[in-house]
Amino acid sequence: MFNKNKNLNLVYALSFMDLFAVGLTVPLFSNHLRELGASHFTIGLLNSLYSGLQVISGPIVGSWSDVRDRKSVLQITLLLCSLGYIALGLTNSILFIAIVRILLGVTKHTQSICKAIITDLVPPCDRASALGRSTALGSLGFIIGPTLGGHLIELNNGFFYVCSFTSVLFIVNVALTSVISEIKAPKKGQINQQNPIFTKLRYEFNKSITDMTEIDWRAFWDVFLLRFIFGFSVTMYFSQQSVYLKEEFQLSQRHVGYTISFFSATGMASAFLLHYITSYFYKMDDSCLKRLTHFFLLMTLSLICLYLAPNFELFLVILVPFSLSCTILRIVSMELMLKKASSTHRGSLSGTSNSIMSIARFVTPVTSGLISDKLGGHSAMLFSAVSPLVGTLVSLWMKLRTVDKKND
Structure with a gap:
């Protein structure tokens, strides 16, 4: 111990x-x-x-x-x-x-x-x-x-x-x-340690x-999809945040930095509170899908409210539930994937999950740029709410499918 x-x-x-x-x-x-x-x-x-x-x-x-x-x-x-x-x-x-x-x-x-x-x-x-x-x-x-x-x-x-x-x-x-x-990972065979490096x-x-x-990769497609949706949602928001704050609220770069620090501090508090949130509200959520549905929905509503915020003070207030949803979705989606993983493939799947997030970071700037050019920068901020809405529907579908399998 x-x-x-x-x-x-x-x-x-x-x-x-x-x-x-x-x-x-x-x-x-x-x-x-x-x-x-x-x-x-x-x-x-x-x-x-x-x-x-x-x-x-x-x-x-x-x-x-x-x-x-x-x-x-x-x-x-x-x-x-x-x-x-x-x-x-x-x-x-x-x-x-x-x-x-x-x-x-x-x-x-x-x-x-x-x-x-x-x-x-x-x-x-x-x-x-x-x-x-x-x-x-x-x-x-x-x-x-x-x-x-x-x-x-x-x-x-x-x-x-x-x-x-x-x-x-x-x-x-x-x-x-x-x-x-x-910490030894389970191995299926060893090479002679006397061999050249x-x-x-x-x-x-x-x-x-x-x-x-x-690895049976087909068993993880739904989890990877949710990880991609989450990564795309967060990256889409942050790709627009600085420009949006400067244009909408006339903030300096220093105050934009303070806003990012406030978001990170709220995320840190949310991560520490995750155990209590799970214990009190999601004791029976062994599949993680109820939490994923709720917090994808919370992220969707938060992003819409951020777009509609009439002043910076209200924008900061709405950042709190947005940061909470980001933190919990990051952790719970990883928890769901690791629950499915065998002990011999945890490293591979953890690395693949990181790659899925990298793919989201790779494609988001291009998508954001195209939307900004065609519809304007503010529209790109509103569009960032679309992907977590998709995440809400996907996680809800996964939850209903799990219930149907249990009933069968």
Whole structure:
């Protein structure tokens, strides 16, 4: 029990440090590229490159953690991320930055591996609570990171300091991972550890690909669809948020940043409250579908109300239920997927889930841009309510189908 609690607390710390590190750099990346002379198209291309590589590498890295073990895979990927961020701060070449983004797109899977570790450690009845704490602490990191990064960037050669600090945080996470007690994923066969390292890596890569073919992917299409709808909904909103707030309420960029921090803080509180919400209102919701239906509907209504908000004060009030729905849908949709997963494929499915979210982040900017060009920016904000409405209908259909199967 002591080792289990120690490991869980270390995973929570990893989630916090990871999103703290990401929050330092990501909000500043586009502006840094503009200062280097990159066009908007180039910036979009680099962001799409990262998301596209996440789509491909997520299931592979997750399956690798099933074949090898979570701890060593996490250490290797964290170390490579650390090297990537220090390289990002040392270069002014757009081409070299693109190469570094390729490295980060392939290796940056900390959150999905952490979720797989939590699933290994925690029984099904406690997973939602544990995932909620991990999400809450990650949100806290994303509140602090952008604020500190905004101060560091104002120094001479500020982006270098931001990237260096980010790199150090990944090294700290490597050290934290080394303290975790050995977490072995179930394996179906081992290679002789005396073999050369490249032989072992080739074996692990081949076995990772082979194991992925053994998963019955058809059994997860509905869960992946809900994850995609959720990712599309949130990304559609955030792709419009800054422009909408500036045009509708004449907010400065600083106040837009405060609004994002308020959203993250509300999300953190929601994640901590998830256990109590589930205990009091959803005790019998073993399938997770009742929660998914309710909170997709809450997200739909919140987005419509955000569009209709006559002033900024009311906009902030409505952000609270929107943030609550985002946080709970992120956790509960992951819980539903992990309930269906076998112990030998949790890493693969966690990585695939991350890839589904990356696909949503990949296609949303294009969709948002087309709607804004054809119908106007405000229409794109209203259109963001369409996808969670679809999510409400899909989860309701899944719930009714489950009831019919039980009655049969």
